[in-house]
Amino acid sequence: MQSRTPASRTGRPRSAAADAAILAATREALVELGWSKLTLGDVATRAGVAKTTLYRRWAGKNELVVDAVAELFDELELPDRGTLAADIEGVVLRFAAILARPEAKSGLMAVVAESTRDEALRERIRASIVDRQKRLVHTGRARAQERGELPPETGPEDAARTVDLIFDIVAGAVVHRTLVSAEPADEDWVRDFTRVLLLGLSGSARPGM
Amino acid sequence: MQSRTPASRTGRPRSAAADAAILAATREALVELGWSKLTLGDVATRAGVAKTTLYRRWAGKNELVVDAVAELFDELELPDRGTLAADIEGVVLRFAAILARPEAKSGLMAVVAESTRDEALRERIRASIVDRQKRLVHTGRARAQERGELPPETGPEDAARTVDLIFDIVAGAVVHRTLVSAEPADEDWVRDFTRVLLLGLSGSARPGM
Amino acid sequence: MQSRTPASRTGRPRSAAADAAILAATREALVELGWSKLTLGDVATRAGVAKTTLYRRWAGKNELVVDAVAELFDELELPDRGTLAADIEGVVLRFAAILARPEAKSGLMAVVAESTRDEALRERIRASIVDRQKRLVHTGRARAQERGELPPETGPEDAARTVDLIFDIVAGAVVHRTLVSAEPADEDWVRDFTRVLLLGLSGSARPGM
Amino acid sequence: MQSRTPASRTGRPRSAAADAAILAATREALVELGWSKLTLGDVATRAGVAKTTLYRRWAGKNELVVDAVAELFDELELPDRGTLAADIEGVVLRFAAILARPEAKSGLMAVVAESTRDEALRERIRASIVDRQKRLVHTGRARAQERGELPPETGPEDAARTVDLIFDIVAGAVVHRTLVSAEPADEDWVRDFTRVLLLGLSGSARPGM
DNA sequence: GCCTAAGCGAGACGGTACGTCCCGTCTTAGT
DNA sequence: ACTAAGACGGGACGTACCGTCTCGCTTAGGC
Structure with missing residues (x-):
């Protein structure tokens, strides 16, 4: 995911173990230090790797953290609980649980903030995180x-327009609740939120919405 | 807003002009450089002020940027357009317009990210930005x-519970649309969003919601 | 000694007590902190005086320390022990004793070092310290x-030429012994030194030397 | 001379050229600015070196200047002019000539002053400068x-006792003449001084002195 | 099995910004 | 006019990381 170099034929190949160690060390450092105090030198040390090895594979802190955080969200699944409301509540709760982890909190918003001035980074976030999770909305709607x-x-x-809107509402509300309001997105809150969302969508004048 | 020191009786008083110059310089630097490349030394220079003056009044970059960004949102008003839907569309559009400005984009998410590991900063953000704007929701509901x-x-x-939920949904959706999806929260989007929101709220089983 | 301003007729007169307090505070700070860590702000605080008061009377650290150290040497006297050798041993021992005090050690060499690039300071040192003590050589020779x-x-x-040479030899040797060799200029050393000095002077081919 | 680290096996080795450039830049800055206005940042710039490189090798201004000045004295030699008197006159004149150079004047007394409160610095001065030059006295006596x-x-x-005494007298007198009296230690003065010194030593009651 | 090119660890390098300390000046109000 | 208090513009400090470089050593694949 991180290495774009086309892997030359000759010479010593890159250690595959190093990649995993680096990403794990990055998450560990995010938990302990947070985004702003995380340094690449420290990550390299934690991973038992030289700084050069790290820079050979990632362009910088931003890219590294995107990859480290993206892995966290890959475990997200849409449970099949029988009704749309229950399905949504389930996935929103799981999303909220991931977002409550310090390595996600610390890292995710920081790279989003950085991405406001870095088109390539924004694209990387979209590809690695956002679009990968939009599948959940598609699956839910289809079901x-x-x-x-x-x-x-x-x-x-x-x-597409509706999926995007839903995604902005859902992800936005959970993120805002968790990070800005700093209140837990717990079962009660998710139930209230889901009621409003479903009601808003179901009765819509816009067909399909 | 920034200085909590109780203003001692004796000695040369702090320059009021410096505060304004510093906050303006901070916004200027946010526009030009973005959060991560903004340095306090540079802000001081732009403001025509010594670094010490800046540090005497703000604890660091985070606190400074919160104050600088907070002023941006103070111009927000709830227009009276006759109907709730129109009122909401109006204020959401204005909110989106502010959020689209580079100084807000760059700074806001960054301090929110930082606030995940800094309780005092989170409180400052809430006091200076979030709670100050919640008045809009109260006014809108009353009207x-x-x-x-x-x-x-x-x-x-x-x-209170409902206001908080609404605020999380509205602010969250606009922020997500603007910063993560990186699409403009324009009139069309706001109309779609408002329809979902109002529908979700109006028919709620929970009275008053 | 320190204040060169001609004392204007009108307005509140300067506090005489402040001068003494400042010089004493300077010596105290020299003992505790040494020259390089002594700060005028700290001296002012120790003296219970505002920084402005201090700057009104002395141009800077150098001048202040010269005055503070000069007072130390004013207690020097030439004892009358009956013979030239004994007289010299006596005064050299007293000189060594003063130079052994930390406020003298710390301050004196520092201002001498500064004076290598500051003609006015060199003149001030000469007037306040060197020439004032040359009287001892004159008295000793006359006696x-x-x-x-x-x-x-x-x-x-x-x-004059001879007095200068003697002064350079005596002061130089004691200072070098004390500060560079960092050995005590005690009775044994002074006896050896005096023997060499007197022998060198008494039998000189140059008359009067 | 400055770096005590035992030179690790691995990693990029330290640039030898940097050392020389830094010491030369230090002397240049001493000439232009003098001790008190010399800054390590400026020295680094002059040497075309980063500040970190400088701090990696020297603990601070004091240590750096000791090394920079010590090199000046390494060129000192004891000429063989046939008689003890002429030898002494020759070496004292050369010593005086070095001491007359602004980089020596500015730096030497300042570090001596600092050394009054810093045992390690005093030891460094002794090792790098004083003891290295005591060889001249030994050579002269042997010859x-x-x-x-x-x-x-x-x-x-x-x-040893005699050598120390001679060294204190010679170095002390020349330094005092040059820096405190601020008169040149020229041929006339050196002749007078040497006469006194030799006479004092030759006829001593203490054998060997 | 040997060659060789890339990978690797270590750590020095030129830089930038940090947040602090002190400078010497100034602006208050109070004596 | 003096004072204490303390904010001011400014400059240097010594530190921490940055991203790059230069070392000597390792390691696998192609010959």
């Missing part, structure tokens, strides 16, 4: 449409 | 209740 | 001539 | 004894 809880697709454009 | 668009209060606890 | 231990003067020029 | 101008050694203890 709900099968169950008849949501009307079928009206067109690819509208669908 | 809508006068108009009969929303049922009257059922109790102070429920009301 | 020895009365006793017939040294031949009478041959001329003012030669005399 | 004079060969010639029969001085009686042979009586014992190692007495010899």
Whole structure:
């Protein structure tokens, strides 16, 4: 995910173990130090690796942390609890649980902040994290449409637009609740939130929404 | 806003002009350099002020940027456009417009990220930015209740809970749209978003919600 | 000694007590901190005086320390022990004793070092310290001539030249012994030194020397 | 001379050129600015070296200047002019000439002053400067004894004591003449001084002195 | 099995910013 | 006019990391 160099034929190959060690060390350092006090020299030391090895594989702190955090979200799944409401509550709770971990909190918002001035970084975040998780919304919608809880697709454009809106609302609300309001996104809150969201979506005048 | 020292009786008083110059210089530097390349030495130079003067008033970059960004949001107002939907669309658009400014983009998420490991900073953000703007939600609800668009209060606890939820949804969605999705929160998006939000709130089983 | 301002007629007169307090505080700070860590702000605090008061009277650290150290040497006297040798041993021991005090050690060499690039400071040192103590050599020579231990003067020029040479030898040797060799200029050493000095002077081919 | 670290096996070795450049830059800065206005940042810049490189090798200004000045004295030699008197005059003149150079004047007394409160610095001065030059006294005495101008050694203890005394007298007198009296230690002065010194030594009651 | 090119650890390198300390000046109010 | 208090613009400090470089050593693949 991180190494873009096309892997030359000759010479000593890069150690695969180093990659994993570095990413793990990065998360460990995020937990202990937070984003701003995390230094690449320290990560290298924790990983038992020279700084040069680290720089050979990642361009800098931003890219490294994106990759380290992205792995956290790969464990997200959409549970099948029988109803759309329950499915949403389930996945939102899991999302909130990941976001409550200090390595996610510390790292994620920081790279998003950095990405406001770095198009390539923004793209990397989108590719590694955002778009990878949008599958959850797609799956959820499809499953709900099968169950008849949501009307079928009206067109690819509208669908994409709606998915994006939902994603912004869901991810945004959980992030805001967790990081800004600094209150736990617990079962009660998720139930309230899901009620508003589903109600807002189901009765929409816009078809398919 | 920044200086908590009780202003001693004796000695040369602190220059009021310096405060304004420093905050303006901070926003200027945020625009030009972004959060991570902003340095306090540079801000001091831009403000025509010594570094010591800056450090005498703010504990560090985080606190300074919170204050500098907070001023941006003070211009937010709730327009009276006749209906709740129109009011919300108006204020969300204005909020989005502020958030689209580079000094807000660059600075806001960064201090939120920092605040995940700094309780005092989180409190400062809440006091200077979040709670100050929650008045908009209160005003909007009151106005809508006068108009009969929303049922009257059922109790102070429920009301606070609902305000918080609304704030998390609104602020979260706009921020996510703007910074993570990196798409403009323009009139079309705001209209879609407002429809979902109002629908979700109006028909709620929870009274007053 | 320190204040050169001609004392204007009108307004509140300067506190005389402040001068003494400042010089005493300077010596105290020299003992505790040494020259390089002595700061004028600290001296002012120790003296219970504002920084402005201090700067109104002395141009800077150098001048202040010269005055503070000069007072130490004013207690030097030439004892009358009956013979030139005994007189010299006596005064050299007293000189060594003063130089052994930390406030003298720390301060004196430092201002001498500074004076290598500051003509006015060199002049101040000469006036406040060196020339004031040269009287001891003159007195000793005169006394020895009365006793017939040294031949009478041959001329003012030669005399001055000889006094200067003696002063350089005596002061130089004691300072070097104390500060560079960092050995005590005790009775044994002074006896050896005096023997060499007197022998060198008494039998000189140059008359009067 | 400055670096005591035993030179680790691994990693990039320290640049030898940097050492020389730094010491030369230090002397240059001493000439232009003098001790008190010399800054390590400026020295680093002049040497075309980063501040960290400088701090990696020297603990601070004091140690750096000792090394920079010590090199000046390494060129000192004892000329063989046939007689003890002429030898002494020759070496004292050369010593005076070095001491007259602004980089020596500025630096030497300052580090001596600092050394009054810093045992390690005093030791460094002794090792780098004083003891290295004491060889001149030893050589001179040996040569004079060969010639029969001085009686042979009586014992190692007495010899050391005498060498120390001579060194304190010679170095002290020249330094005092140059820095405190601020008069040149020229041929006339050196002739007078040497006469007194030799006379004082030759006829001593203490054998070997 | 040997060659060789890349990878590796270590750590020095030129730099930048940090946050602190002190400088010497100034602006208050109070004596 | 003096004082104490303390903020001011400024400069250097010594430290921490940055990202690059230069070492000598390791290691696997292609010959």
